Amino acid sequence: MRSIIFTKEEKKEIYRKSFSADAFLCSTNALTEEGELYNIDGNGSRVAAMIYGPYQVIIVTGMNKIVRSLEEAEKRVRQYAAPLDAKRLNKKTPCVTLGYCIDCKSEERICNDFVVIKRQFNKGRIKVIIVGKHLGY
Secondary structure (H helix, E strand, O other): OOOOOOOHHHHHHHHHHHOOOOEEEEOOOEEEOOOOEEEEEOOOHHHHHHHOOOOEEEEEEEHHHEEOOHHHHHHHHHHHHHHHHHHHOOOOOHHHHHOOOOOOOOOOOOOOEEEEEOOOOOOOOEEEEEEOOOOOO
């Protein structure tokens, strides 16, 4: 359990500061066998920093997030990862109740920004570390 609670404004400021960080550490929702990163984000702060801002982006992911194609990546995230994340965040969305995405229009929806990163303009800026076990969902 986290012991520090931030206000909405404090969270926004932390998100903004991530753009000027030397390094940004995060995970990905799915990684294709071709090396494409597929992510769905609620407010865009994570995917925005992955795309532009920090000098280095370090992505740590588990073997469970590797899929064959972008189609499989989308299916994995919508039908598995996003409903579990919405549940973790105590969201009141249909996917929490049903266990799968129905592309709802809920105010509490966490699937707002869909981003595919196929390559990066600045070579070497994004580094992906694959851990040989299941991490997250």
